[in-house]
Amino acid sequence: MTMTQQAEMAMRQPSKFWDRHAKGYAKRPVSDQAGYERKLKVTQQYLSPEMNVLEFGCGTGTTALIHAPFVNHIHATDLSEGMLAIAREKAVKGSIDNVTFERASVEGFSADDASFDVVMTHSLLHLLEDKDAAVAKTHRLLKPGGLFVSSTVCIGDAMPWLRPVLPIGRFLGLLPLVRFLRAEPLARDIEAAGFRIEHEWQPGSRKALFLVARKI
Numbered sequence: 001m002t003m004t005q006q007a008e009m010a011m012r013q014p015s016k017f018w019d020r021h022a023k024g025y026a027k028r029p030v031s032d033q034a035g036y037e038r039k040l041k042v043t044q045q046y047l048s049p050e051m052n053v054l055e056f057g058c059g060t061g062t063t064a065l066i067h068a069p070f071v072n073h074i075h076a077t078d079l080s081e082g083m084l085a086i087a088r089e090k091a092v093k094g095s096i097d098n099v100t101f102e103r104a105s106v107e108g109f110s111a112d113d114a115s116f117d118v119v120m121t122h123s124l125l126h127l128l129e130d131k132d133a134a135v136a137k138t139h140r141l142l143k144p145g146g147l148f149v150s151s152t153v154c155i156g157d158a159m160p161w162l163r164p165v166l167p168i169g170r171f172l173g174l175l176p177l178v179r180f181l182r183a184e185p186l187a188r189d190i191e192a193a194g195f196r197i198e199h200e201w202q203p204g205s206r207k208a209l210f211l212v213a214r215k216i
């Protein structure tokens, strides 16, 4: 297989990219620990013991496993089996039995409308072909008044110089698809999809947008 064919395949199969990087991702420390803890704390102020939560793109399960004691159940999904294998191992080690893991893409996941109290996406929306479709699906899956908790990398604000580099990195199979999102338009798109933003925060670096939004 030529390098071009390999790159084309990597582009068509994002799960392969994340499978390849799962072990490295699991070992890498959180880049902004204080910011991460602040987001966890804010989220937990909205959680309660009867809630059923869905997470898209759960990765190695860190956030789901931290929130698990605060809710009834978390259904954590990701398209990468490599990521999920690590997540399942961590759940067993931590004796956490109210988180289930399922291999599913955002695009392919299906459940009845209004099934969940909370839907979470962390470091995911900027990786999707169609983030608006994901936000619309989130809205549909939430109960009336349900919560969308999302943290999204917004390199369009903080690192505009990256724009020409990303397609090259993707072509070489070194990077996944990364959208050039900006915080302000992203927040407006989420509101336009039928949410009221109740908490909005950009960490010091302004490379991300964290928000808690309620389905209206």
Ligand SMILES: C[S@@+](CC[C@H](N)C(=O)[O-])C[C@H]1O[C@@H](n2cnc3c(N)ncnc32)[C@H](O)[C@@H]1O
Pocket (backbone or CB within 6 Å): 014, 015, 018, 056, 057, 058, 059, 060, 062, 063, 077, 078, 079, 080, 083, 104, 105, 106, 107, 121, 122, 123, 124, 127, 128
């Ligand atoms: C940057 S990692 C974030 C993982 C985790 N949420 C966290 O905050 O550490 C992105 C994750 O999204 C998953 N992912 C990428 N595209 C996806 C899609 N279309 N559907 C579901 N998961 C996806 C990847 O497999 C990867 O685990």
